[in-house]
Amino acid sequence: DLPPPPALDDSVKPQTDEMIYDDVENGDEGGNSSLEYGWSSSEFESYEEQSDSECKNGIPRSFLRSNHKKQMQKLVKAAKDGTKDGLERTRAAVKRGRSFIRTKSLIAQDHRSSLEEEQNLFIDVDCKHPEAILTPMPEGLSQQQVVRRYILGSVVDSEKNYVDALKRILEQYEKPLSEMEPKFLSERKLKTVFYRVKEILQCHSLFQIALASRVSEWDSVEMIGDVFVASFSKSMVLDAYSEYVNNFSTAVAVLKKTCATKPAFLEFLKQEQEASPDRTTLYSLMMKPIQRFPQFILLLQDMLKNTSKGHPDRLPLQMALTELETLAEKLNERKRDADQRCEVKQIAKAINERYLNKVKRGFLQLYSKIIFALY
Structure with a gap:
């Protein structure tokens, strides 16, 4: 166990109102213009394998999306236009819209195929690797080094707890539910409930290996930002997390419905909860991937606040924060898109049901009239 940290003077204590990132325009806080350590996210490229999500022909997807959006805006404008050539322009716009829709469909198909290829790259990290353990604190460290x-x-403790939680989901719930007879959940529902948990665990098992290696040499290197960039800038991390987040409400709905219809399943969940040392519920365990990146961001913000300008870890930390914040924003965007698609499906289903009910009522009325006429 590490001794409690010494009291910090004002030069080391994190300032809540301090800017996290270096001010590129003004230099350091003292107002001296020093662009040597200035930083702007626009100066760096994305660390994904294909920046801007390029498709196989090399055209950025964002470029195609923006052009498609412009064309569809023209379509809508032409449809609303009341001039003489409005109909002709609408027809032309529709043709262009169809062309862009086909292009967008090809992009989506390409993305699905690339996702399938990437899923095959997941490796099952079952090997026993050394845990990330900090060596005893050496003497002569500055207060800032102690805080870092x-x-x-x-970071080490929270990551260990997170990986343990993911393993508990699979070992205490997914595995027994898949092996027991008779089954509480069908194979399809089982996949829905535990969708992408294994892939997320694989990502963090690899991160743990890199983290353990860096922690073992911390006193000579004192850098952590580059480990985060290397571990979480891959598109497979975004894909695994976004699909988990988008599926989360569906998974919870399946669990709730099964608990309501199968008391034995509810009893199984209670027994597993009581058997765990911290009595954590399955729902609480499943919430942890939703909370992980905000936790990472807070920890790296604290680390950056206690990293002086000119320190070799400052720029990697800024890049790591940008990667994680961008990743969190992309997850939010994909979640919003998924929610919108779900809402559209529900509206379409409701409209379809209303139409079918109307047709059914009309048929029954007609049938009644025929019966009345015959008898």
């Missing part, structure tokens, strides 16, 4: 060490310890 304690923040690193928080």
Whole structure:
């Protein structure tokens, strides 16, 4: 166990109102223009394998999306236009819209195929690797070095707890439910409930290996930002997490419905909860992937606040924060898109049901009239 940190003077204490990132325009806080350590996210390219999500022909998807959006806006404008040539322009716009829709469909198909290829790259990390353990604190450290060490310890502890939670989901719930007879959940529902948990665990098992390696040499290197960039800038991380987040409400709905219809399943969940040392519910365990990146961001913000300008870890930390914040925003965007698609499906289903009910009522009325006429 590490000793409690010494009291910090004002030069080391995190300032809540301090800017996290270096001010590129003004230099350091003192107003001296020093662009040597200035930073702007626009200066760096994305660390994904294909920047801007390029498709196989090399055209950025964002470019095609923006052009498609412009064309569809023209279509809508032409449809609303009341001039003489409005109909002709609408027809032309529809043709262009169909062309862009086909292009968008090809892009989506290409993305699905690339996703399937990437899923095959997942490896099952079952090997026993050394845990990330900080060596005893050496003497002569500055107060800032001591604070950074304690923040690193928080990263290590929180990551260990997170990986343990993912393993508990699979070992205490997914595995028994898939092996027991008779089954509480069909194979399809089982996949729905535990969708992408294994892939997320694989990503973080690899991160743990890199983290353990860096922690073992911390006193000579004192860098952690580059490990985060290398581990979480891959598109497979975004894909695994976004699909998990988008599926989360569906998974919870399946669990709730099964608990309501099968008391034995509810009893199984209660027994597993009571058997766990912290009595954590399955729902609480499943919430942890939703909360993980916000936790990472807070920890790295604390680390950056306690990293002086000119420190070799400052720029990697800024890049890591940008990667994680961008990843979190992309997850939010994909979640919003998924929610909108779900809402559209529900509206379409409701309209379809209303139409069918109307047709059914009309048929029954006609049938009644025929019966009345015959008898």
